[in-house]
Amino acid sequence: MDQRAFWTCTARPMTTPNISNDSGSPSNVPEVVIQRLPLYVRALSQFSDSGNNVISSEQLGRRLQMTPAQIRKDLSYFGRFGKQGRGYNVASLEQRLRSILGLDRAWNTTVIGMGRLGRAVVSYPGFAPEGFNIVAAFDADDDIVGQTISGLDVQSISALSEIVKEKDIKIGIVTVPVEHAQEVIDALVDAGIKSILNYAPLSPKVPDGVTVRGIDPVLSLQSMTYYINE
Amino acid sequence: MDQRAFWTCTARPMTTPNISNDSGSPSNVPEVVIQRLPLYVRALSQFSDSGNNVISSEQLGRRLQMTPAQIRKDLSYFGRFGKQGRGYNVASLEQRLRSILGLDRAWNTTVIGMGRLGRAVVSYPGFAPEGFNIVAAFDADDDIVGQTISGLDVQSISALSEIVKEKDIKIGIVTVPVEHAQEVIDALVDAGIKSILNYAPLSPKVPDGVTVRGIDPVLSLQSMTYYINE
DNA sequence: TGACCTTTGTGATACAAAGCACACATGGAC
DNA sequence: GTCCATGTGTGCTTTGTATCACAAAGGTCA
Numbered sequence: 001m002d003q004r005a006f007w008t009c010t011a012r013p014m015t016t017p018n019i020s021n022d023s024g025s026p027s028n029v030p031e032v033v034i035q036r037l038p039l040y041v042r043a044l045s046q047f048s049d050s051g052n053n054v055i056s057s058e059q060l061g062r063r064l065q066m067t068p069a070q071i072r073k074d075l076s077y078f079g080r081f082g083k084q085g086r087g088y089n090v091a092s093l094e095q096r097l098r099s100i101l102g103l104d105r106a107w108n109t110t111v112i113g114m115g116r117l118g119r120a121v122v123s124y125p126g127f128a129p130e131g132f133n134i135v136a137a138f139d140a141d142d143d144i145v146g147q148t149i150s151g152l153d154v155q156s157i158s159a160l161s162e163i164v165k166e167k168d169i170k171i172g173i174v175t176v177p178v179e180h181a182q183e184v185i186d187a188l189v190d191a192g193i194k195s196i197l198n199y200a201p202l203s204p205k206v207p208d209g210v211t212v213r214g215i216d217p218v219l220s221l222q223s224m225t226y227y228i229n230e
Numbered sequence: 231m232d233q234r235a236f237w238t239c240t241a242r243p244m245t246t247p248n249i250s251n252d253s254g255s256p257s258n259v260p261e262v263v264i265q266r267l268p269l270y271v272r273a274l275s276q277f278s279d280s281g282n283n284v285i286s287s288e289q290l291g292r293r294l295q296m297t298p299a300q301i302r303k304d305l306s307y308f309g310r311f312g313k314q315g316r317g318y319n320v321a322s323l324e325q326r327l328r329s330i331l332g333l334d335r336a337w338n339t340t341v342i343g344m345g346r347l348g349r350a351v352v353s354y355p356g357f358a359p360e361g362f363n364i365v366a367a368f369d370a371d372d373d374i375v376g377q378t379i380s381g382l383d384v385q386s387i388s389a390l391s392e393i394v395k396e397k398d399i400k401i402g403i404v405t406v407p408v409e410h411a412q413e414v415i416d417a418l419v420d421a422g423i424k425s426i427l428n429y430a431p432l433s434p435k436v437p438d439g440v441t442v443r444g445i446d447p448v449l450s451l452q453s454m455t456y457y458i459n460e
Numbered sequence: 461t462g463a464c465c466t467t468t469g470t471g472a473t474a475c476a477a478a479g480c481a482c483a484c485a486t487g488g489a490c
Numbered sequence: 491g492t493c494c495a496t497g498t499g500t501g502c503t504t505t506g507t508a509t510c511a512c513a514a515a516g517g518t519c520a
Contacts, residue, residue, distance in 0.1 A: 485496100
């Protein structure tokens with residue numbers, strides 16, 4: 001395999017579990033900041049639902065349990081969105097942030113691995129409302145290929161590359177058993193995918209420019225137990 | 231050289247999405263370090279499966295995509311486990327780390343919210359082998375209370391506190407809809423739970439000394455889209 | 461035994477991110 | 491128009507963490 005760096009995570013010395021961003025991306029914005037933007041979007045969306053037009057960094061900070069200064073600093077990486085003495089326009093800040101993150105459009109995604117976990121993922125109703133459409137499903141098992149699950153025809157992994165191009169899929173969601181995860185991720189990368197959401201319990205190697213985020217509840221539990229005693 | 235790790239979330243003074251550890255814990259060990267330990271445990275376990283007795287920080291670092299120095303530094307917070315010129319004994323280091331994390335015992339957990347997501351969680355086969363036993367299930371809906379799901383009798387949330395004590399439950403897993411998540415988390419805290427795994431898309435408020443880890447695939451996707459273009 | 465090689469453990473250093481504090485816009489009151 | 495209250499945007503300071511670099515420790519073999 002090639003030995004370009006695989007580094008992960010962040011542009012930063014953050015080295016946080018389950019996040020791997022190789023963003024060789026020139027983006028001078030720290031990765032941690034990018035990760036907080038969706039939180040702001042979510043909070044703003046809730047705020048506007050409750051009928052508010054304007055919000056201060058203080059209010060937003062109280063809701064998200066962070067300091068107002070950090071929020072202002074984060075936003076300042078992208079421009080000046082607030083009015084002094086007044087605060088931020090809720091709707092317009094939300095819109096600006098969505099645009100920065102690329103959330104003002106829909107994204108086609110695919111799930112690879114149609115076992116128990118993959119089925120749960122494709123039937124999870126939380127993705128579509130946020131613009132993440134699962135448009136293809138794959139599996140390696142011939143007994144599963146050909147089935148229709150949640151309206152998706154399960155296809156053979158050998159067709160991955162072709163379908164990715166055909167359907168303009170930009171994000172891969174990996175739900176295969178851990179022993180096949182690296183090869184599936186390699187296949188996604190070969191197919192040109194740059195963003196991978198990985199449910200398998202491993203730290204995959206990916207080339208620069210590919211971002212991987214891991215979802216690993218066991219890891220989360222295992223680090224919490226440390227704090228239970230003391 | 232640059233390096234990185236990946237996986238879930240982060241630490242305290244860092245305010246990273248999905249992690250909130252207030253642990254007023256006196257532990258002088260940085261939270262990020264605690265979060266990396268389970269990665270080491272996992273890698274060591276794989277190593278010993280492949281028949282190796284000894285591993286160097288360099289080998290471990292290669293596998294986990296991080297610098298050897300960071301691994302040695304992390305370990306040094308807890309003691310001296312290696313032999314110079316040789317490396318670490320795989321089995322014994324794994325055992326020591328498990329002990330530090332509290333993984334050398336089993337933990338009783340409960341899932342609150344028996345909707346689609348909760349059912350997926352209780353039937354997920356990845357928890358038990360790691361010592362996390364789900365011993366109770368709760369829901370607020372009277373139609374669901376009384377059902378048996380994956381061998382668990384679903385109980386009313388009103389019985390939460392009682393059952394937590396009766397079954398010595400130490401960890402709560404929250405899979406209720408977001409609009410009820412904060413109240414359920416409050417109830418867990420009232421019941422004496424100190425560790426919460428939260429699947430609901432919000433940043434819950436918890437008192438000092440309670441650790442919350444969030445599992446939020448949508449947030450992960452939303453921060454990845456930023457890097458797709460550029 | 462001692463020369464040599466490897467790999468640890470750790471003080472010192474570099475750097476990134478968080479928080480502080482204040483200058484300065486802005487809007488409202490009068 | 492002037493004054494005041496409010497809350498942004500940001501340079502500077504502090505904090506936290508990753509990395510460097512090297513002394514000391516163990517192993518090996520002549």
